[in-house]
Amino acid sequence: MIFYDCSTAPNPRRARMFIAEKGLQIETRDISIAKGEQLSEAFRSINPRATIPVLVTDDGLTLTENLGIAAYLEALHPDPPLMGRTPAEKGQVLMWHAIVEAQGGLPIGEALRNSHPAFAHRAIPGPENYAQLPELAERGRARTKKFFDLLEARLQQSAYVALDHLTLADIAAFVFVDFARVIKMRIPESSTATHAWHDRIAERPSARL
Structure with missing residues (x-):
């Protein structure tokens, strides 16, 4: 998997914290919003909406919203439970x-x-x-x-x-x-x-x- 992050923005931090709480090690690439890298042709080929975070799964699925990323990782790694059990x-x-x-x-x-x-x-x-x-x-x-x-x-x-x-x-x-x-x-x-x-x-x- 590849996680596209931005160290200065709140939404990527939410995904970053979720990943850390799960104890996962995922390859990370930092995209600088300050430099406008999210608007680059290279990044928009990954996410045309030009938003961060993005998680690209091992099977090539691209997830571009915090809730989708969290739900996917929770299903793969249910412990510790961060989205409820019942x-x-x-x-x-x-x-x-x-x-x-x-x-x-x-x-x-x-x-x-x-x-x-x-x-x-x-x-x-x-x-x-x-x-x-x-x-x-x-x-x-x-x-x-x-x-x-x-x-x-x-x-x-x-x-x-x-x-x-x-x-x-x-x-x-x-x-x-x-x-x-x-x-x-x-x-x-x-x-x-x-x-x-x-x-x-x-x-x-x-x-x-």
Whole structure:
């Protein structure tokens, strides 16, 4: 297998952490978003959508989304379970993963891509150019604040986001919380449960990759 990564971007980090938590060693190639390498002809021959991460399997299948990559690796390597074992657990993990992506990942991305000069005319990932909309940046920051509130409410009830142990949902939430620094937003000091959760995950080797 070959894993196409980018050391500075949040979505590849999610896949990188998942791979590490599985204890897998996969050949990795770093694609620099800062240099625009994802838009190169060579990379777009692998993923025409020009997004990262990408996993190319041993049998030549190309997987270009975190959820697809995680599901594939989980099926091949079910231990440790990061996407649930029972039907109820699997449903909870996917539900919370979807909530985290929609309520955390999307608004943080909108705030960054619609405000930072580096993303002028690149407000949406992929091969097409889209103009920045300042209103989306403002809305993204407001929604990110709500995400921190949502996360704290959940973690006041549960030690981890979906189940009683680390799952795909925690990996996504952890990466998005860390990445919120790019829009100058951090876990509120009053969010004690979120800080405790974040500290636990930050101690794991996968979080240091």
